[in-house]
Amino acid sequence: MLRRVGMLIVQKYGGTSVGSIERMKAVAQRCLATQRQGHDVAVVVSAMSGETNRLLALAAQLHDDTSDREVDVIVATGEQVSVGLVALAIRAAGGKARSFLGDQVKIVTDSAHSRARIVSIDAAPLRAAFAAGEIAVIAGFQGVDDKGNITTLGRGGSDTTGVAIAAALDADVCEIYTDVDGVYTTDPNMVPTARKIDKISYEEMLELASLGAKVLQIRSVEFGMKYGVKIHVRSSFSDAPGTWVVPEEQSMEAVVVSGVTVAKDEAKIVVDDLPDTPGVAWRVFAPLADANIVVDMIVQNQAWDGTTDLTFTVPAIDKKRTLDTLRQAIPDIVGANGERMTADDEICKVSVVGVGMRSHAGVAKRMFQLLAEDNINIQLIATSEIKISVVVAKKYAELAVRVLHEGFGLSKPPGERAGLI
Amino acid sequence: MLRRVGMLIVQKYGGTSVGSIERMKAVAQRCLATQRQGHDVAVVVSAMSGETNRLLALAAQLHDDTSDREVDVIVATGEQVSVGLVALAIRAAGGKARSFLGDQVKIVTDSAHSRARIVSIDAAPLRAAFAAGEIAVIAGFQGVDDKGNITTLGRGGSDTTGVAIAAALDADVCEIYTDVDGVYTTDPNMVPTARKIDKISYEEMLELASLGAKVLQIRSVEFGMKYGVKIHVRSSFSDAPGTWVVPEEQSMEAVVVSGVTVAKDEAKIVVDDLPDTPGVAWRVFAPLADANIVVDMIVQNQAWDGTTDLTFTVPAIDKKRTLDTLRQAIPDIVGANGERMTADDEICKVSVVGVGMRSHAGVAKRMFQLLAEDNINIQLIATSEIKISVVVAKKYAELAVRVLHEGFGLSKPPGERAGLI
Numbered sequence: 054m055l056r057r058v059g060m061l062i063v064q065k066y067g068g069t070s071v072g073s074i075e076r077m078k079a080v081a082q083r084c085l086a087t088q089r090q091g092h093d094v095a096v097v098v099s100a101m102s103g104e105t106n107r108l109l110a111l112a113a114q115l116h117d118d119t120s121d122r123e124v125d126v127i128v129a130t131g132e133q134v135s136v137g138l139v140a141l142a143i144r145a146a147g148g149k150a151r152s153f154l155g156d157q158v159k160i161v162t163d164s165a166h167s168r169a170r171i172v173s174i175d176a177a178p179l180r181a182a183f184a185a186g187e188i189a190v191i192a193g194f195q196g197v198d199d200k201g202n203i204t205t206l207g208r209g210g211s212d213t214t215g216v217a218i219a220a221a222l223d224a225d226v227c228e229i230y231t232d233v234d235g236v237y238t239t240d241p242n243m244v245p246t247a248r249k250i251d252k253i254s255y256e257e258m259l260e261l262a263s264l265g266a267k268v269l270q271i272r273s274v275e276f277g278m279k280y281g282v283k284i285h286v287r288s289s290f291s292d293a294p295g296t297w298v299v300p301e302e303q304s305m306e307a308v309v310v311s312g313v314t315v316a317k318d319e320a321k322i323v324v325d326d327l328p329d330t331p332g333v334a335w336r337v338f339a340p341l342a343d344a345n346i347v348v349d350m351i352v353q354n355q356a357w358d359g360t361t362d363l364t365f366t367v368p369a370i371d372k373k374r375t376l377d378t379l380r381q382a383i384p385d386i387v388g389a390n391g392e393r394m395t396a397d398d399e400i401c402k403v404s405v406v407g408v409g410m411r412s413h414a415g416v417a418k419r420m421f422q423l424l425a426e427d428n429i430n431i432q433l434i435a436t437s438e439i440k441i442s443v444v445v446a447k448k449y450a451e452l453a454v455r456v457l458h459e460g461f462g463l464s465k466p467p468g469e470r471a472g473l474i
Numbered sequence: 475m476l477r478r479v480g481m482l483i484v485q486k487y488g489g490t491s492v493g494s495i496e497r498m499k500a501v502a503q504r505c506l507a508t509q510r511q512g513h514d515v516a517v518v519v520s521a522m523s524g525e526t527n528r529l530l531a532l533a534a535q536l537h538d539d540t541s542d543r544e545v546d547v548i549v550a551t552g553e554q555v556s557v558g559l560v561a562l563a564i565r566a567a568g569g570k571a572r573s574f575l576g577d578q579v580k581i582v583t584d585s586a587h588s589r590a591r592i593v594s595i596d597a598a599p600l601r602a603a604f605a606a607g608e609i610a611v612i613a614g615f616q617g618v619d620d621k622g623n624i625t626t627l628g629r630g631g632s633d634t635t636g637v638a639i640a641a642a643l644d645a646d647v648c649e650i651y652t653d654v655d656g657v658y659t660t661d662p663n664m665v666p667t668a669r670k671i672d673k674i675s676y677e678e679m680l681e682l683a684s685l686g687a688k689v690l691q692i693r694s695v696e697f698g699m700k701y702g703v704k705i706h707v708r709s710s711f712s713d714a715p716g717t718w719v720v721p722e723e724q725s726m727e728a729v730v731v732s733g734v735t736v737a738k739d740e741a742k743i744v745v746d747d748l749p750d751t752p753g754v755a756w757r758v759f760a761p762l763a764d765a766n767i768v769v770d771m772i773v774q775n776q777a778w779d780g781t782t783d784l785t786f787t788v789p790a791i792d793k794k795r796t797l798d799t800l801r802q803a804i805p806d807i808v809g810a811n812g813e814r815m816t817a818d819d820e821i822c823k824v825s826v827v828g829v830g831m832r833s834h835a836g837v838a839k840r841m842f843q844l845l846a847e848d849n850i851n852i853q854l855i856a857t858s859e860i861k862i863s864v865v866v867a868k869k870y871a872e873l874a875v876r877v878l879h880e881g882f883g884l885s886k887p888p889g890e891r892a893g894l895i
Contacts, residue, residue, distance in 0.1 A: 074535045108555065114495045115562040123565075126573050127558035130551035134529065137548035141536040144544075152547050156577065157622055201578055 060225040061093045061183075065193065065215030068102035069232045070289040071135050074142075080289070081142035083230075084188050088148065093183040095222060097193045097215040098139050100131025120167040125195075125205045129155070132192035132211070140190045149187040153178060155195035155203065160214065162196035162204045169196055169204035171213065171276075174221035191218060209270030216273045220280035227277070227284050231268050234288040235295035236261065238463040239313040244455050246464035251294070253311055254301040260406040260440045261312045274298060301408055308470070309409035309416060310461040315454050319349060320372040320398035321433065321444060324363045324379075324387055329356035333386070337363060340382035346371045350402070350435040350442065364433055366444065369398045400432065401450040404442040405457055417441050423460035429453050481646040482514045482604075486614065486636030489523035490653045491710040492556050495563070501710070502563035504651075505609050509569065514604040516643065518614045518636040519560050521552025541588035546616075546626045550576070553613035553632070561611045570608040574599060576616035576624065581635065583617035583625045590617055590625035592634065592697075595642035612639060630691030637694040641701035648698070648705050652689045655709035656716035657682065659884040660734040665876050667885035672715070674732055675722035681827040681861045682733045695719060722829055729891070730830035730837060731882040736875050740770060741793040741819035742854065742865060745784045745800075745808055750777035754807070758784060761803035767792045771823070771856040771863065785854055787865065790819045821853065822871040825863040826878055838862050844881040850874050 136152035143150035162169035182189040193211025219227035241247040255278035287295030380391040433444035462470035557573035564571035583590035603610040614632025640648035662668040676699035708716025801812040854865035883891035
């Protein structure tokens with residue numbers, strides 16, 4: 054994907070990339086190099102690394118609710134300092150630049166402090182800056198509600214700012230600069246043969262959340278999908294291309310499996326001997342929802358002898374709270390002492406993801422075969438259109454990932470994976 | 475000056491007063507105590523002590539012009555953090571509070587970054603906060619120009635914000651909280667018998683700049699004088715009354731001398747043998763103005779034998795630059811090698827200030843007598859309506875101040891100073 058002359062490029066730099074004056078000078082050089090190629094450049098920057106935590110710690114000495122109007126006023130200063138400094142760095146390097154805060158680009162959000170959602174953006178001030186030959190340096194993470202209160206978008210919100218600015222400007226690409234060089238087929242620390250993914254669909258990226266969350270806020274991907282913004286995740290330490298997150302293309306289906314993920318922070322809850330009557334599932338999950346416990350996988354087996362059983366997973370830290378909640382809410386179902394429930398947090402969830410699954414019938418079969426060959430017992434199975442997840446004992450986590458990564462040929466370039474399924 | 479119930483009080487707290495979370499809690503308690511007396515309270519706060527310097531140092535690594543749009547964006551965050559934290563501190567203490575930034579109260583200024591002047595303030599958002607029972611916590615030092623750019627008011631600008639907010643609200647008083655307990659008759663470190671001044675006029679306060687500048691930005695006094703805002707300078711460490719800066723009252727004239735100041739950072743320049751012709755003074759001072767050298771006292775003696783001489787003072791750090799500038803600009807007057815100029819920075823300027831001078835003829839005579847009794851030679855004299863300044867050798871600085879402070883009875887309460895002149 055070579056750049057045409059005269060494109061409009063949004064570049065987003067994270068906290069590490071602007072973590073020092075020296076790093077900011079490097080950012081300035083990259084922005085100017087892009088502008089010199091004939092492009093208009095908007096830069097979205099995060100707070101210097103560590104700054105948001107420092108500000109939150111100050112506020113925490115006075116207040117323990119971080120979703121507060123005043124906490125947003127305080128933490129928003131992190132990005133404000135960054136935009137001023139990056140604008141100065143660009144000017145120090147001979148360029149023209151102007152900083153923009155959330156209320157100066159009119160990044161209007163709802164009023165949900167600390168987790169606000171973007172409603173609209175006024176691109177006019179940015180276009181005026183481009184017309185004046187300036188690089189627009191925009192504060193990430195922050196917005197302003199319709200009453201003029203400062204809001205913030207939540208952790209990693211600068212990614213969403215970047216993609217939203219790109220959408221508002223109808224930019225050719227939103228480049229997300231980070232300290233890794235892209236999204237990998239699996240965690241490279243676990244599987245040394247993991248490969249950088251060159252191109253991936255929004256849907257796959259969302260399913261690969263546990264891989265991608267480290268480099269890209271998931272909400273920014275949803276935003277990109279909604280507005281068709283091409284996202285390029287790449288390293289601020291090199292010029293090498295990273296991973297493009299783009300609308301699904303015909304050719305992507307040839308790549309049956311794009312990545313393998315593992316989540317080790319879930320617990321499995323089994324409820325046995327449930328009456329096989331309408332409304333039972335509702336009676337189980339309603340109290341959990343009321344207690345704000347997020348349920349992930351849910352599997353109910355075929356009824357047998359008038360009873361059935363129900364298995365689901367919750368965050369491991371909520372295991373005890375889940376058992377307590379159900380024992381108090383539905384003792385008639387789980388037993389007065391919860392004796393019809395069992396819980397296990399020595400599990401992990403391993404998933405394979407790929408848009409090609411839609412047209413390839415054999416992925417599940419191949420996955421189960423690969424695991425069986427290494428005697429890894431499957432405790433639970435759940436599928437979506439482009440993902441298959443299995444729960445296995447936690448001790449098999451790394452083995453299962455490696456076996457699937459090799460078995461689906463992810464160590465090889467996409468073109469050389471044919472015939473594996 | 476007891477408070478009526480239902481007053482509107484502006485309280486301004488400096489960097490030391492909000493220098494830590496603990497200090498902010500003390501500020502919150504004072505605000506709430508004031509509100510509980512039945513008053514509406516607006517609080518103006520500075521950046522936490524050291525913060526503005528930290529931010530300027532960051533910017534200085536990229537840029538050496540502090541009067542820059544982006545530097546204002548950066549340093550304005552100091553007050554933004556303070557208002558959020560103080561609002562949280564008030565809420566943590568059980569009160570209601572809301573923070574306001576420069577653009578949220580619409581503190582509109584001109585566009586002179588780093589030294590902007592306030593043009594207008596929209597008091598409506600503050601009145602809405604009062605109506606809701608909230609304490610309004612306002613960021614000092616910052617404003618916004620008519621295009622929405624962040625501006626700052628210069629060092630000590632939070633004092634000006636406080637007085638301007640008080641003017642906009644027609645407040646009953648603007649309390650300036652600081653780490654000293656008021657304005658003194660002279661520097662208490664130099665003269666242990668110096669007394670706190672209970673009440674002083676704006677005009678005297680302006681003339682006492684070198685005393686007052688430590689506790690009160692001079693521009694805030696000009697602002698107070700223009701809009702008739704009563705200013706109460708007091709300590710944030712005690713409940714004792716401080717110094718009231720108010721419109722001149724009849725009774726003030728009874729206090730002939732209010733204070734004694736000394737400035738040790740000036741240099742005296744003498745130009746001898748000038749032709750006594752029109753335009754000579756202009757030819758001397760025009761090049762100095764062009765070089766941005768601030769001239770303080772100017773004295774020209776009676777011509778004699780067709781020539782005269784001119785003496786003036788400049789900041790001591792500008793001594794060499796003054797001599798160089800004049801030698802290059804007007805060699806015909808000062809000599810090709812500047813041989814008709816002499817410069818001396820072993821001097822100091824001692825002044826006595828008081829509105830009572832207008833109606834008391836003997837102040838100058840008494841001042842010169844007091845200095846003569848201690849053999850202090852006067853090199854230069856300049857007077858304004860309410861001030862007499864003399865230049866003496868720097869070695870006499872402390873002695874001159876003590877002699878004048880005692881001689882004009884400033885160690886005694888105002889009512890006991892009669893008969894001294």
